[in-house]
Amino acid sequence: MFKLGLIINPIAGMGGSVGLKGTDGKETLGLAIQKGAIPSSPERAALALNKLIKVSNQFKLITCPGVMGEDIARKCRLDCDILSMALEGNTNSKDTRNAANLLFKQSVDLLLFVGGDGTARDLALVIGEKQLSLGVPAGVKIHSSVFALSPLYAAEITESLIRGRKTRPRLAEVMDIDEEAFRAGEVRARLFGYLQIPGVDRGLQVLKAGSSSLEIVKQQAIASFFAEEMNPDLLYLIGPGTTTRELLRKIGHEGSLLGIDALKDGAIIGQDLNESQCLELLDKYNPGQARIVVTPIGGQGFIFGRGNQQLSPRVIRRVAPDGIIIVSTPDKLQALQGRPFRIDTGDPELDFKLAGVYHVLTGYRESTYYRIEN
Amino acid sequence: MGTTAYDNNEFHQARWNEPVIYELSTPGERGIFLPEVEPEIEDLAGNVLDELPAGMCRSKSPELPEMSQMRALKHYLRLSQENLGADFNVDIGQGTCTMKYSPKVNELFVRSPKIADLHPLQDESTLQGVLEIMYKTEQFLKSISGMDRISFQPGAGSHAILAIVSIIRAWVDANGLTDTKDEIITTIFSHPSNCAVAKLKGFKVVNIYADPVTGRPDFEAFKAAVSERTAALLITNPEDVGIYNERIQDFTDLVHAHGGLCSYDQANANGILGVTRAKEANFDLCFFNLHKTFSSPHGCGGPGSGVVGVRDRLIQYLPVPLVSFDEKTDHYYLDYNFSKTIGKIKDFYGVIPVIVRAYAWIMSLGARGLLEVARVSVLNNNYVLKKLLDMRGVTAPYADRETRIEQVRFSFQKLKEETSCGFGDVQRRICDFGCHIWNSHEPFIIPEPFTIEPTESYSKKELDEYLAVIEQIIEEAYTEPDIVKNAPYNSVVHHIAEHKYLDEPDLWAITWRMYKKRYNDYFKKKA
Numbered sequence: 001m002f003k004l005g006l007i008i009n010p011i012a013g014m015g016g017s018v019g020l021k022g023t024d025g026k027e028t029l030g031l032a033i034q035k036g037a038i039p040s041s042p043e044r045a046a047l048a049l050n051k052l053i054k055v056s057n058q059f060k061l062i063t064c065p066g067v068m069g070e071d072i073a074r075k076c077r078l079d080c081d082i083l084s085m086a087l088e089g090n091t092n093s094k095d096t097r098n099a100a101n102l103l104f105k106q107s108v109d110l111l112l113f114v115g116g117d118g119t120a121r122d123l124a125l126v127i128g129e130k131q132l133s134l135g136v137p138a139g140v141k142i143h144s145s146v147f148a149l150s151p152l153y154a155a156e157i158t159e160s161l162i163r164g165r166k167t168r169p170r171l172a173e174v175m176d177i178d179e180e181a182f183r184a185g186e187v188r189a190r191l192f193g194y195l196q197i198p199g200v201d202r203g204l205q206v207l208k209a210g211s212s213s214l215e216i217v218k219q220q221a222i223a224s225f226f227a228e229e230m231n232p233d234l235l236y237l238i239g240p241g242t243t244t245r246e247l248l249r250k251i252g253h254e255g256s257l258l259g260i261d262a263l264k265d266g267a268i269i270g271q272d273l274n275e276s277q278c279l280e281l282l283d284k285y286n287p288g289q290a291r292i293v294v295t296p297i298g299g300q301g302f303i304f305g306r307g308n309q310q311l312s313p314r315v316i317r318r319v320a321p322d323g324i325i326i327v328s329t330p331d332k333l334q335a336l337q338g339r340p341f342r343i344d345t346g347d348p349e350l351d352f353k354l355a356g357v358y359h360v361l362t363g364y365r366e367s368t369y370y371r372i373e374n
Numbered sequence: 375m376g377t378t379a380y381d382n383n384e385f386h387q388a389r390w391n392e393p394v395i396y397e398l399s400t401p402g403e404r405g406i407f408l409p410e411v412e413p414e415i416e417d418l419a420g421n422v423l424d425e426l427p428a429g430m431c432r433s434k435s436p437e438l439p440e441m442s443q444m445r446a447l448k449h450y451l452r453l454s455q456e457n458l459g460a461d462f463n464v465d466i467g468q469g470t471c472t473m474k475y476s477p478k479v480n481e482l483f484v485r486s487p488k489i490a491d492l493h494p495l496q497d498e499s500t501l502q503g504v505l506e507i508m509y510k511t512e513q514f515l516k517s518i519s520g521m522d523r524i525s526f527q528p529g530a531g532s533h534a535i536l537a538i539v540s541i542i543r544a545w546v547d548a549n550g551l552t553d554t555k556d557e558i559i560t561t562i563f564s565h566p567s568n569c570a571v572a573k574l575k576g577f578k579v580v581n582i583y584a585d586p587v588t589g590r591p592d593f594e595a596f597k598a599a600v601s602e603r604t605a606a607l608l609i610t611n612p613e614d615v616g617i618y619n620e621r622i623q624d625f626t627d628l629v630h631a632h633g634g635l636c637s638y639d640q641a642n643a644n645g646i647l648g649v650t651r652a653k654e655a656n657f658d659l660c661f662f663n664l665h666k667t668f669s670s671p672h673g674c675g676g677p678g679s680g681v682v683g684v685r686d687r688l689i690q691y692l693p694v695p696l697v698s699f700d701e702k703t704d705h706y707y708l709d710y711n712f713s714k715t716i717g718k719i720k721d722f723y724g725v726i727p728v729i730v731r732a733y734a735w736i737m738s739l740g741a742r743g744l745l746e747v748a749r750v751s752v753l754n755n756n757y758v759l760k761k762l763l764d765m766r767g768v769t770a771p772y773a774d775r776e777t778r779i780e781q782v783r784f785s786f787q788k789l790k791e792e793t794s795c796g797f798g799d800v801q802r803r804i805c806d807f808g809c810h811i812w813n814s815h816e817p818f819i820i821p822e823p824f825t826i827e828p829t830e831s832y833s834k835k836e837l838d839e840y841l842a843v844i845e846q847i848i849e850e851a852y853t854e855p856d857i858v859k860n861a862p863y864n865s866v867v868h869h870i871a872e873h874k875y876l877d878e879p880d881l882w883a884i885t886w887r888m889y890k891k892r893y894n895d896y897f898k899k900k901a
Binding site for chain 2: 149150152166333334338339363364365366367371
């Protein structure tokens, strides 16, 4: 029988209801409660669970005790097994991680979690690419691609899996923003990791074109062409992302998904590099002999400044603009719906300089020219 | 709204639960019993099967269904009742396909023994009538496009693109540019076959996206893309979003300045007949789909014909044969005399029924009639555009407040956000009204897309009926979304949740043999 895991982050979204732009951290939660915030994620969870009642004889629900699942499951009259974990006072991210770990050990077929970007981050830390998961959006911030469009869509996708639908899972980005900066009016989303989500092509936060489950094939097509065109005399700094990871896989290397790897003549000469390591390497090469390979991160299409801050202004200046190679699947471009790529290196002058039209590798012997705006 | 109520509110589609024909097979049952060979003939000819080379003989009989004529007739008639088609509903929801009325009198010409009984291997002296039709149709198409010669060889639109890129390839190679000109530029809203064929012919492909505000191809990106490496530009105007690119000559001029060729995809020419021509926009090549604009039905309605036109400097590359006229002897002939021809790309010399329909259609309308076709199709389109934009949940991305040419790609994204009913839900619900809508082909840049192409064929009453159906579905989405979500109710097949059988190669069963190999019962996967 299908095993459905459920984690509810009961405080997700509370900050938003009282204008706090997030609920991460103990102090913010205290402030939210003080301002009269009411938990909204249990309601969002109930919206999804109520839709699953009609298939309740086809799945076994496993969830956390109390406010993290059990209460709502009972309210929806769904039988469930309760994880053996103790909750004390207000729940926190440790509880989410603990629950995710326990559900993974129970080999659930799908882990449904109700929360926001912060909750997704916790899951990415613990189960990441190992466990099929899906987010029910309930947080203040939803920048990650791991959420369904709404609780009803989450229920629709879950129901189809319970009914036996097979999908090819894919990795989706977990993004989160710096809440303090966000509260000060500045949006700075970062790439934190990846979760494995169902390969469905409707009902998810980030619109995907065609069959998302085939995105890997498109990434491999880009990788094949990149491998053919690679110049052994050049240094390539490969940025984070699943598309760029395929470039390295194509030539037999396992790249660091979230880091910067250096490639020369088909060999990895540096992994998970920080800014100074990148600069050190660049010192060894003449101008024009190095390339930075990046892919847009997240649904907002950031080329620099989100998830690849190691590629600092100082690093980029050594290579830009001619040495910037952008790779992107057509799906990612199409999800932007005409919006340009964006950059936010932290150096406004550089951002201004980098704005323009760039060549983007999109497939095997296939490319486009696309705008970068700051 | 002011639209009239739809007439078919009692619609219910015939439902036969008809099995696949193989499941109706009864061993030994036959539609036709062939007579025994008479002994005298057998004595004279012997057993002719013995004459066949062993390698050409089957080791076992083919797996064909065995059934009587009457059962076969019933089977297909039932299936035909479980269908929709251009002659059966208001088919404007099949945008980009130009689903318009194909005058039935043209079928009489095509089915006439004068056409139907011709054999392509007949001596051309006995084919003067049909060759004259081809020759004259070419003159019409030359006049419509401004091109200098037209080839009828390609069998459909993508085949025409193959012919065009083959010509470009041959031209590049013949001019010693093989190593320098290795890129073809196209646009994201042009036909996907542009990319496929360009790669097939050894070119790299550069795809230009649309400007998010104007909907025209982004000219700055285009400028960055054009270089000495550019062999050709393959472009459509208007593209599938129905927006006319009035700067088209800037595009062709830039490519020419870098020594490349320009090809105009005129598969959807319905809105520009008699208004603009490929020649005046400086194109070197173009193609028309006779099976869309010029009478023959499109969309599995029968064989097509994608005719290719070129300017003088490329005539020698055209696929052969063409039909020429010898004034001295006053006869038409199949002309193979083209020094750089890309050769034959199809058997014989053209898809005759489609050419005959096109000839009859053009003759019946005349030059003024063709212009009227364009005007009415544009008028109908903009009427529908205005009415749909007045409805909740419908948007038409790009080119805000501009009129469009012959079609518009709309979006139900707003409807989806506000009601959770998206395009797929509307698509299923519309079946309950005996109508049809589709979500167009890639790219899915416009979310929850649908393309409406009203053509010149439909009356205001029919357009209003279709609009009333859409309006009712939208009303249901906002008030009782479950009605839309659980549809259809009056159609052959009930709710299909996902198109997983198309998305997952592991589940594909494109032949009966493949289906039997992979599935038990009705799509129940074998272990």
